[in-house]
Amino acid sequence: MGSAKKSSAARTARIEEMRRAEQARERRNRILVVAASVVVVAGLVAGGVVLVQTQSDDGGSSAADDAKSAGKFVTDADGVRAWKGTLGREHVTKSVDYPVTPPVGGDHNPVWMNCNGDVYEDEINPTNAVHSLEHGAVWVTYNGDAPEAEVEALAAKVRKTPYTLMSPVDGQKDPVVLTAWGHQRTVTGAADPAVDAFLEKFVQGQQTPEPGAACTGGLSK
DSSP states (O other): HHHHHHHHHHHHHHHHHHHHHHHHHHHHHHHHHHHHHHHHHHHHHHHHOOOOOOOOOOSSSOOOOOOOOEEEEEOOOSEEEEEOOOOOBBBBOOOOOSSSSSSSSSSOSSSOOOOOOEEEEOOOOHHHEEEEHTTTTTEEEOTTOOOOOHHHHHHHHHHTSSSEEEEEEOOSSSSSSETTEEEEHHHHHHHHHHHHHHHHTTTTTTTOOOOTOOOSSOOOO
C-alpha cells in the first residue's frame, strides 16, 4: 500500500512539474512569436517579398501515394504492442497512408493537436495527432462500441493529465485504444489498471522523439 501511495505521489509531482514547464515554454513561445513578427514586418517594409508557389510532381496537396512505415507490431509481456520498424518524421501537408489505425507515428503535419489534457468530441486529423505523439503525448481513442460511461470516465482522466489528448476514431478495431509514439495497447475502460500504467510509462516517456516540446499552441479543433 505504501509503495502504491509513493508511486501515485511521484506521478502527481511529475505531472505538476510538466505543467510548470509547459507554462514556461508557452511564455517563451509568445516572446519568440512577437520577435519573429517584428523581423518579418521589417523585411516586408525594406524590400518586399515575392512568394512563388510550386507544385511537386505528385500534385502537392494530394494524398501521399504510399507513406506507410515499414514494420510490424510485437507484443510485449505487459500487453503493449511495440512497433518494430521505421517511423518517418518528415513534416508533410498532405494526407498520410498510415499502416495502422490509430497511427503510432510516421510523417505528420507541421502543426500538432493541442494535447494538454484536451478532449475532442469529433474525429481529428491523424497527421496532427501524430505530431502530438512526437512531442511525448498519449492519444486515447475510442469507437462507437465504447460504452458512454467509459468514454466519460476516460475523458475525466485525460483532462487531469498533461501531454494527453482524446478523440473518437471510428476506423479502429477495438473500443478503446491508448497510443504513444511507436507503442499501443487496448484497454477495457477507465478502471483498467493498464490505463494508469500506460500513462505512467509513456507520457513524456523514453520513446518520445522530442521530449519537452509543447502540447499547447497548436490546433484546438
